[in-house]
Amino acid sequence: MYPAIALVRASTSRYSVTGLYQGSVGTANYARLFEQAALPTVVANTVVWVVVIVAVTVAVALALAQLLNEDFPGRRLVRWALIVPWAASLIMTSKLFVWIYDYYFGILNHVLLALRLLSAPVDWLGNDSTVMGAMIAVGVFVSLPFTTYVILAGLAAIPGEVYEAARVDGASAWRAYWSVTVPLLRPALLVAVVLNVIYVFNSFPIVWTLNDRNPGFAHDTMITYMYKIAFRSSLRDVGLAAAVGVVNVVVILLAVLLYLRTVSWREAEA
Amino acid sequence: MSAPPGSRAIGRRVVLAGAGLTVAVLVLAPYLVMICTALKPESELRATPPRLTPIEWRPGIVLEVLGDPSFQGWLTASLVVALASTAIVVLAATPAAYYTARHRFPGRSAFLLLVLVTQMFSPTALVVGLYREFFELGLVDTYAALILTNAAFNLAFAVWILRAFFAAIPREIEEAAAVDGCGRIRVLVRIVLPLSLPAIVTAVIFAFIAAWNEYIVALTLMTDPARKPLPVGITAYVTAYVQHWNHLFAASVLAIVPVVVLFAAIERHLVGGLMAGSVK
Numbered sequence: 001m002y003p004a005i006a007l008v009r010a011s012t013s014r015y016s017v018t019g020l021y022q023g024s025v026g027t028a029n030y031a032r033l034f035e036q037a038a039l040p041t042v043v044a045n046t047v048v049w050v051v052v053i054v055a056v057t058v059a060v061a062l063a064l065a066q067l068l069n070e071d072f073p074g075r076r077l078v079r080w081a082l083i084v085p086w087a088a089s090l091i092m093t094s095k096l097f098v099w100i101y102d103y104y105f106g107i108l109n110h111v112l113l114a115l116r117l118l119s120a121p122v123d124w125l126g127n128d129s130t131v132m133g134a135m136i137a138v139g140v141f142v143s144l145p146f147t148t149y150v151i152l153a154g155l156a157a158i159p160g161e162v163y164e165a166a167r168v169d170g171a172s173a174w175r176a177y178w179s180v181t182v183p184l185l186r187p188a189l190l191v192a193v194v195l196n197v198i199y200v201f202n203s204f205p206i207v208w209t210l211n212d213r214n215p216g217f218a219h220d221t222m223i224t225y226m227y228k229i230a231f232r233s234s235l236r237d238v239g240l241a242a243a244v245g246v247v248n249v250v251v252i253l254l255a256v257l258l259y260l261r262t263v264s265w266r267e268a269e270a
Numbered sequence: 271m272s273a274p275p276g277s278r279a280i281g282r283r284v285v286l287a288g289a290g291l292t293v294a295v296l297v298l299a300p301y302l303v304m305i306c307t308a309l310k311p312e313s314e315l316r317a318t319p320p321r322l323t324p325i326e327w328r329p330g331i332v333l334e335v336l337g338d339p340s341f342q343g344w345l346t347a348s349l350v351v352a353l354a355s356t357a358i359v360v361l362a363a364t365p366a367a368y369y370t371a372r373h374r375f376p377g378r379s380a381f382l383l384l385v386l387v388t389q390m391f392s393p394t395a396l397v398v399g400l401y402r403e404f405f406e407l408g409l410v411d412t413y414a415a416l417i418l419t420n421a422a423f424n425l426a427f428a429v430w431i432l433r434a435f436f437a438a439i440p441r442e443i444e445e446a447a448a449v450d451g452c453g454r455i456r457v458l459v460r461i462v463l464p465l466s467l468p469a470i471v472t473a474v475i476f477a478f479i480a481a482w483n484e485y486i487v488a489l490t491l492m493t494d495p496a497r498k499p500l501p502v503g504i505t506a507y508v509t510a511y512v513q514h515w516n517h518l519f520a521a522s523v524l525a526i527v528p529v530v531v532l533f534a535a536i537e538r539h540l541v542g543g544l545m546a547g548s549v550k
Contacts, residue, residue: 064293072286074294080534081294084301084526087533089483091501092522095508096304099515107303110320141300149537202394204486223394230398231490241398248395256387 029243038217046221053139054196065151086145094209154188194259308520335520343496344503352481355420359477367432388426420481428473435469472539475532
């Protein structure tokens with residue numbers, strides 16, 4: 001718990017560039033935070049980052065889980081493959097994608113050119129219009145395994161008799177999916193969505209690594225913005241960064257409260 | 271599934287297997303690039319057009335990385351931090367989980383709630399506070415700071431998964447042992463721990479992997495290049511000045527393979543633990 005207290009205290013204090021405490025400033029850091037020119041961009045980036053990744057991840061994971069819930073030869077292989085991006089260090093996966101996206105030597109441009117999907121190579125991570133999409137793609141890639149497994153657990157909990165009943169009643173497969181599977185999957189979906197919102201909001205290595213070349217805060221999320229203010233930029237402003245940190249913690253707390261409501265805390269105690 | 275294995279059923283299985291194979295290839299493709307790049311000589315990294323597989327296979331790159339004193343330093347740091355924090359997690363979580371599973375005490379519900387909430391906080395949002403804390407304690411750039419942070423943040427998951435398991439062990443077994451003259455501690459050591467070994471193994475592997483992959487706290491707290499853990503250390507292979515992508519990815523493969531194997535072993539228990547028993 002102590003880091004949280006240190007964070008709140010730091011957010012009301014002023015520090016020199018070398019990190020020495022220079023006294024309390026009350027809420028001045030928060031007032032300064034809301035005057036930062038980059039803040040609207042960073043907030044907008046964060047919203048796009050979280051909403052798009054979670055929405056795409058859940059949509060793809062629904063299909064993937066449905067596939068993995070069927071019995072077919074090689075299913076175990078697919079499940080094992082899915083573990084790799086989950087278990088691998090995020091920073092190593094991010095570095096890997098920096099290399100894959102590389103303008104000159106990256107395999108992605110080469111493949112897309114060979115397939116005639118592109119007429120000229122694209123500087124994925126250097127171009128303002130593509131960098132966010134490129135980062136979101138990696139975000140989806142690393143969020144998929146966990147989400148798929150959660151939905152798969154939800155699917156496994158649906159008893160087979162329900163489907164038989166639906167078939168007896170003459171429901172088509174598509175109809176059965178929407179009227180039986182989706183409603184029964186709601187608890188698992190809620191868990192997947194809320195936990196992903198928390199994880200994706202907190203995600204640091206992807207944006208930190210893939211956005212490395214771009215100056216300023218044009219493609220930062222709240223988390224990397226806070227980190228840059230605290231440790232990297234010429235500002236080196238611990239007080240201001242701590243104020244961003246407190247805002248971040250409040251956002252996560254709200255998400256956690258939402259999570260506890262959706263899973264209904266008492267159930268977990270039984 | 272009761273349908274006779276007619277040609278339609280076989281066709282369906284072929285389609286499903288094809289879809290499954292496509293998914294597996296798509297998921298693994300980036301890591302195939304990683305492995306192939308790790309086996310290329312330096313000169314081939316800048317070949318245009320780029321090709322996936324090396325012209326000249328250089329498995330020796332992996333040995334070069336293993337023999338690199340910097341890599342050995344990062345590996346040592348990773349092992350020390352991951353092993354020590356895992357030991358703390360298991361030693362602290364086992365009694366805590368057992369106690370909360372067996373006893374009702376005032377604040378038990380609040381305690382479990384607190385544990386759940388810390389699970390959702392990655393160290394990321396708190397990193398500025400963490401830095402201040404260790405700065406004031408004079409622990410910046412020490413293994414101790416990383417060990418404590420990792421242990422603290424991984425404790426929650428371990429308590430949850432162990433508690434669920436302990437709660438499922440019938441009380442009668444323990445009572446029978448007590449009637450036979452076993453003390454509290456002996457019941458725990460002789461009966462409960464052997465029965466809950468799978469859960470403990472899961473907690474151990476999870477805590478180890480989480481600490482092994484941890485990045486932001488290590489990035490922030492460790493300044494001595496020789497004592498950075500692997501995820502932070504290996505980024506030195508590719509900077510604005512040197513670009514040894516083959517070494518970077520050889521080191522990554524070395525760091526990822528053991529973790530994937532461990533992860534596959536606990537995958538079954540993991541989802542349940544992460545969802546904290548909310549979906550039955």
